Amino acid sequence: MTTQTKPIEAYSLPTPNGQKVHIMLEELGVPWNYHRIDIGKGEQFTPEFLAISPNNKIPAIVDPEGPGGEPISIFESGAILKYLGLKFGKLYPTDPRQQVKVDEWLFWQVGGFGPMLGQNNHFSVYAPEKIPYAIKRYNDETHRLFGVLNKQLAGKEYITGEYSVADIAAIGWAQAWERYGITREEFPHVHAWLERLAARPAVAAGLNWGKDVQAKSLADDKEAQKILFNQRAR
Known part of the structure; x- marks a missing residue:
């Protein structure tokens, strides 16, 4: 069983895609830190975040103990789930x-x-x-x-x-x-x-991660809609 000494850094929000990663990390029981990326304010377009997630979408993670002991960043929720499952030998089959x-x-x-x-x-x-x-x-x-x-x-x-x-x-x-x-x-x-x-306790915890910060309804936030919708290549 692989052990994790340094926390995995998760850049996310409590959206359906972000919740996948929260649940997975909770199920694995590994140390991790949650970094809120406010996509309604355009934080997904910062150079720091784009270096991790070039598609400017959440979630993304940085594992400081990646292959060979070197840090690795991963974007796309499906890729993150598969990476974590393979690394820790849980929730992804070996057969x-x-x-x-x-x-x-x-x-x-x-x-x-x-x-x-x-x-x-x-x-x-x-x-x-x-x-x-x-x-x-x-x-x-x-x-x-x-x-x-x-x-x-x-x-x-x-x-x-x-x-x-x-x-x-x-x-x-x-x-x-x-x-x-x-x-x-x-x-x-x-x-x-x-x-x-x-x-499942880990599912309940993962679904609730980040919900302590009350967000303005996107349906009423016209400025956020301008940032999130109808984007073209920058």
Whole structure:
């Protein structure tokens, strides 16, 4: 078992993507420090943060005890989860066939479940013009994806059978089901899974990290929207 003497530095926020890393670090029980990056104020564009996360997105981490004992920085939540799972030998399988299963669902989340729900939220809540086609498009895709997850969870406690980074990746997005018009009756396996995860102390702690700082509602913060939306290459 790999031990960690120096804290892992996590640059994040209590968003669905940030919560993945918080939960993972709590589950691993390793020392870590939380650095709040206020994306509504543009802190993600500072040279210091861009040196860690060139895509100017949270979360990102710096592990001072990376490969060969040298520091390493990692951006993209899926890459962070996989790195931590491999390093500490927990929540990411060693069997190659099971690794494929976990990778499939980890990439399903980072490539679809998160981005599609994010677009749903954007066009339904933040877009200055309510475009019926866009709203329906992303509402329908959200519903489809919840259906895919519900089917996968039938007869299972966790997405790939055993609790893994695949579950950690998805919970932050799935827990907001009411926002997307999802009902318990339609997708009972998803809701049973959410309840199982919520009962884990590390999940509860990870979901709450950073929420002690009250943030202004993005829906009402027009200046933050200017920073976050419709960015072009700098």
